[in-house]
Amino acid sequence: MLRKVAAEGEKLPVEERRKFLKNGLVLAGGVLAGAGIGGRTDAAENGLPPNVPSWTRSLGPGVLSNPYGKPSRFESHIVRRNVPWLTADRIASVSFTPLAELDGIITPSSLVFERYHAGVPDIDPEQHRLMIHGMVGRPVILTLDDLRRMPATSMIRFLECPANGGMEWRGAQMDALQFTHGMLSCCEWTGVLLSTLLQEVGLQKDAAWVLAEGADGSHMSRSVPLEKAMDDALVVYAQNGEPLRPEQGYPLRLINPGWEGNTSVKWLRRLEVGDKAWYHREETSKYTDLLADGRARKFSFVQECNSVITFPCPEKPLREKGRYEIRGLAWSGKGKISRVDLSFDGGINWRPARLNGLVLSKALTRFSLEWDWDGGPALLQSRAVDETGYVQPTYEQLRSARGTSSIYHKNAIHTWRLHEDGKLTNVQIA
Amino acid sequence: MSRLLSTARISCTAMIFAVASYGCVGDDQTDESRATVAELNSPDIRPAGHYGYGLDASPEEIAGWDIDIRPDGVGLPEGSGTAEGGEMLYENQCASCHGSFGEGVGRYPVLSGGEGSLTEARPEKTVGSFWPYASTLWDYIHRAMPYTEPESLNDDEVYAITAYVLYLNDLVDYDFELTRHNLTGIEMPNRDGFYVDDRPDVNNELCMQNCKELGSVRITSEPEAAESDSDPADKAVVVPTLAGETVYQQACALCHAAGLADAPVPGNNEDWSERLTLGRNVMLENVLSGKGAMPPQGGLARFSDADVAAAVDFMLSQSRN
Structure with a gap:
């Protein structure tokens, strides 16, 4: 430039x-x-x-020039973007987080990818209620004040759409990190443990599932097994220290840590406890994984171990040969990242990378490795391992197990092709 | 207080939670299952109703929001509708996106066809080819459709449209009347096509050296756009013109807001009346080249002419009324 x-x-x-x-x-x-x-x-x-x-020889604007702060105007290119042909319109659609521009593990609230089924409802918190009913001892209607009176829990957890990278099942298609992996974010979420709420209302015998439902026009609904509800599911009112953003479910949402983002129902208005799953549209027609034999996996909740190199990438090319810190993100819905290895020759040889900063369960984890680029072509890959010992798979392994029509849960080792001019492109290799 | 007393009736759950389980016992538990003092003093063990916040949800309140339908028919309201009766409703409410025959318009969902396509390279997952339960169709139409006006259909209309979509998939006849009682009996072709997640289904090895043969690595696919010579880093940098108010706050307000050195104060008509007769272009020129105590460009060379013009326009917009 x-x-x-x-x-x-x-x-x-x-x-x-x-x-x-x-x-x-x-x-x-x-x-x-x-x-x-x-x-x-x-x-x-x-x-x-x-x-x-x-600017060193003048005065700048004073306090309250921006009562709610905003980024420098020189960073105005750091925005969510969409892929217009993916969806019929922008109301039921998705936008992507600009991962190439972010450091650390926290995604700024303004840049968390969006996924709506009926647009963003404009909810008056005074008029919002959470109803908990079904197979409970005491059906209740709670206000936000009621929820804020209960014990508060904060946790840093990633949130990922299971369709992240879904355009790549049949071959490399998107030529930017933002679009290959950008349905991914990680925030500090604060709210009340769902287990606290269910304990409070009491569960009847045979209770086994919880239906979570949104207050948006699609009344987004998902069946969540009681095991998860009583484990680490969180009913969230705050994100990165402030009230949830409307795009992220203001004033109340569910977060199912480590699970596909769709189950973390936004604009949460209702929790119904039952003895069976509901088999609603988002857990039958959508968010099931069609396999090569024509059958489909259902309730495929966990986002398995995954990683990607965020520097360099198509948006952040190398400018000249020399030493670079190669950086990336790893995450697993099953716990902590235990190691990440990098390859520069397309997976023939691997070198262990360093894990940087916080290594939290079900959170984005930073890795890096210094590397001397000799100016020649290279194939850059990252391969993450989580604390269960699961090793991030290759495309070949995933396709041989599932075919190419699954749409969801693609967590294959990703390859950036580094060209001699320092540019990078998305490729798949064998 | 009365609420706390009433919640004690369900204290059966307290015991259950005390052993970190979420099952429960029947409704006939009595006071001997109340939590003990020791349990109450443990931060992790609280009886149901410990906080007692919120209002009891009445059956009427629950009924207004409880819209979910299950495959076993739980939740379905009374009502009925025929495919024939649903045809015009579908045509008016659904066809603009889903097509008159359920074929889908643009990228909106295809509702019919696709039978036998699930193992093909491009499977067509429709109500008829993929959905396991008819209850899901009723639930979703009632829950989220029509797209621009969810929950606007009455129950009979939902039965009728559901019947019509089933008819489009050759699952019921044109004169079939769908009711609460026969909906669960409709067997969807792909009802046995699902099984519970059994991942992990892959087992990669943690190989570190010589994991592939040298020279064996080949590129199998690349995005088509990769051939173009566009530079994403170039595309990414777009710095827009500043809003006039922002420039004003940064460059002009120090003097103009306070009226220092005879600077006209935006919104003060007395200050502006004579200047306004000069016209915008003369005023803009004065700002760019400097006038009186005001240095060129208001003293801030980092602003472009367009930025300065935006600030002038902002100040004028404050001063014309």
């Missing part, structure tokens, strides 16, 4: 050139900080050393 700006600037008359460079540098501002090269050629008009930039 900067090279391009500089090269095109060479062709212009001096005065025009200064103007061009000024504008060009504003445009390239987002890249400048990360690239660290190319900015030294013509610094007369900019604020690079020995000059002092304009």
Whole structure:
């Protein structure tokens, strides 16, 4: 980018050139900080050393210029994006988290991928209620205040749509990390354990399932086994320290840690306890995994161990040969990540990566490994292992077990092809 | 207080939770199953009704929200409808997305056909070819359809449309009348096509060295767009023009909001009346080149001309009324 700006600037008359460079540098501002090269050629008009930039010689806006803060305008490219042809419209659709732009394990609330079946309801919290009934001792209607009075639990857990990467079953199709893996996020969720609520209302004999239902126009509903409800399911009112975002279920949602995102019903209005599953549309027609023999897995809840390299990637190419820290994310719906290995030769040889920062159960986990790029082509892969010993599988293994029509739960080892010019593309290899 | 007393009646659950189980016993438990003092003092063991928050849900309140239907028919209301009766309803309420024959319009769901396609390369998962239970159809139409107006159909209409979609899949006759009593008897073709998740179904090895033969690695697929020379990093950088108010707050407000050095205050008509006669372009030129105490571009060279113009327009918009 900067090279391009500089090269095109060479062709212009001096005065025009200064103007061009000024504008060009504003445009390239987002890249400048990360690239660290190319900015030294013509610094007369900019604020690079020995000059002092304009913002160092003036006042900035004061407090409350943005009562609810927002990112720098130079980061305005960090947004959710969609794939228009995936869905019939944007009301029942999905958008993707820009994983290439994120560091650490927490996804900012504004960037958590969206998945709606009837758009985002505009819910007045004063008018919102959680009804718990069915095979319980005392059917209740709870307000948000009631829920906030109960013991609060916070947990950092990933949330992933089971269709994440589903476009890749038949072959590499999406040429950006945002679209190959972006139905993925990780937040701190705060609320009341569902087990606390069920204990509070009391369960009748033979209770075995809980139906969770949303207050949106689709009344999204899923049957959740009581084992999960009594284990770590959380009825959530806060996300990353503030009230849930409307896109994420404001004012109340369910979080089933480690399970496919669809079961974590948003805009939660009702929990019904029963002795059998309900077999609603989202657990029969959808969110079942069709296999090669024509049969389908049902109640395939767990998001199995998965990983992806987030730097470099198609959105973040390498600029020159030399040493880089290769970085990525690993996660498992069955617990903690125990190790991640990286390959640069398409899976012939592997090197253990370092796990960085917090390694939490059912949370995104950071890994990295320093690597010297010699400027040649390479095939970059990551392979995660979770604490159950499960090793992230290859495409070949997944396809041989399931065929190519499953849509959901694709967790294959992913390959980035690094080209000699430093660009990366999504490929599948054998 | 009365609530706490009433919840004591279900204290059977307290004992059950005390042993970290979620099963329960019958309704005839009496006071001897109350939690002991020791149990109450444990932070992890609380009897049902420990908090007592919320209101008891009345049967009427529950009925208004309890819309779920199960394959065994639990939840189905009284009512009926024929496929014939559902045809016009379907045509008016459903066909614009799902097609007159359930064939689907654009990317909206296909409802019919696809029989025998589940093992094909491009399976067509429809009500007839894939859905295991007819109850799911009734539940979903009532729950979420019509798309733009969910819960607007009455129960008879839901029975009629359900019957019509079943008819489109050759599962009932045109004159078939669907009711609460015969819906569970409809056998869907793929009712036995599902089994409970049995993963893990793959077992990769933790190989570290020479896991494949050298030279054996080949690329099997690549996105078509990979051939283009577009640079995603270039595409990603788009810095829009600042909103006028933002520029004003950063560059202009320090003087203009307080009226320092005779700077006109936005919204103060006395300050602006004479200046407004100059017209926008003259004022913009004055800001860009500087005037009086005001330096060129309001003193902030980092703003583009367009940013400055946006700020001027913002200030004018505050001052014209």
